[in-house]
Amino acid sequence: MNNRIKELRARHDLSQLELARLVGVRRETIVFLEKGKYNPSLRLAHDIAIYFRLPIEEVFLFDDEAGKKQSGETADK
Amino acid sequence: MKKAILSFVISALVLASLALWALKGHVSGNPQEILMAAIVLVLVGFGLYLGVSRVRSRLHREPSEDELSRKVMTRASSLAYYISIYLWLFIMYISDKTSLEAHSLVGGGLLGMALIFLFCWLGVKAVGMKNE
Numbered sequence: 001m002n003n004r005i006k007e008l009r010a011r012h013d014l015s016q017l018e019l020a021r022l023v024g025v026r027r028e029t030i031v032f033l034e035k036g037k038y039n040p041s042l043r044l045a046h047d048i049a050i051y052f053r054l055p056i057e058e059v060f061l062f063d064d065e066a067g068k069k070q071s072g073e074t075a076d077k
Numbered sequence: 078m079k080k081a082i083l084s085f086v087i088s089a090l091v092l093a094s095l096a097l098w099a100l101k102g103h104v105s106g107n108p109q110e111i112l113m114a115a116i117v118l119v120l121v122g123f124g125l126y127l128g129v130s131r132v133r134s135r136l137h138r139e140p141s142e143d144e145l146s147r148k149v150m151t152r153a154s155s156l157a158y159y160i161s162i163y164l165w166l167f168i169m170y171i172s173d174k175t176s177l178e179a180h181s182l183v184g185g186g187l188l189g190m191a192l193i194f195l196f197c198w199l200g201v202k203a204v205g206m207k208n209e
Contacts, residue, residue, distance in 0.1 A: 001207075017137060025143040026134055032145055037205025041144050 002061045006034045008052045023047040078135060080142075084128030088121045095121075109181075116188050123195050145206065153201045157194040164189050 009019055009030075016030040023044060032038035040048070040060075049056040095117050131141040168186050172179075 017139070020139055024140060026139045026146065027137070029143055029145040032205060035205070037207065038145055039207050044144060 001039050002036060002063065003033060004059055004061070005030065005048065008054070008059065009034075012052065019048075019051070022051055078131070078141070081128045081131035081135070084124050084131070088124040088128065091117060091121050091124070113184070113188060116192055120188070120191050120195065123198075148206050149198065149201050152206065153194060153198040156197040156201070157190065160193045160197070161190045164193065 005019075009016070014022075016034075017027045020027045020030045024047070025044060029038065029040075029044075033040060045056050045060055049059045052059060095114060099114075134141045165186060168182050168189075172182055175182075177185075
């Protein structure tokens with residue numbers, strides 16, 4: 001599973017610590033999420049998506065979904 | 078915060094026991110004793126690291142524990158449990174083939190279990206928790 005946390009965090013000008021505090025986890029958890037070393041609980045995924053005001057599926061992407069999206073984009077072009 | 082204090086208290090107690098053991102003259106300086114003392118010091122360092130990281134989280138206004146840290150602990154504990162069974166089997170196997178006394182074997186086994194847990198914890202941290 002991939003995610004767009006790093007990109008969204010940069011867009012919102014947030015540090016890892018700030019995001020961690022906002023969603024009630026440790027900074028280390030955000031580091032693990034960004035490195036793709038941890039798949040969050042549904043609750044945490046929901047909280048992160050709510051903070052960025054995006055649906056969960058736009059923040060967390062399954063590998064096959066990411067592949068489909070990419071191939072779709074290439075087909076559109 | 079309670080858990081951080083507990084980590085410091087246990088580490089201090091272990092260090093005090095090690096110092097008492099050394100001061101009472103039970104240490105003859107053979108490699109086996111030096112190895113055991115080194116393992117104890119590594120484990121005390123690990124305990125202090127856990128305590129310090131909890132205090133640091135508190136200072137940064139983060140929770141001292143969250144879903145990731147709890148899952149890492151659970152995964153590391155279960156792995157360490159499985160591996161420790163093989164350690165004890167090995168100790169049982171060598172118990173009649175060695176001149177070591179029972180208390181040395183049991184002490185070694187306990188230290189081994191703690192060391193296995195430390196390696197499992199480091200391994201789980203390095204690999205991550207993808208649940209896939």
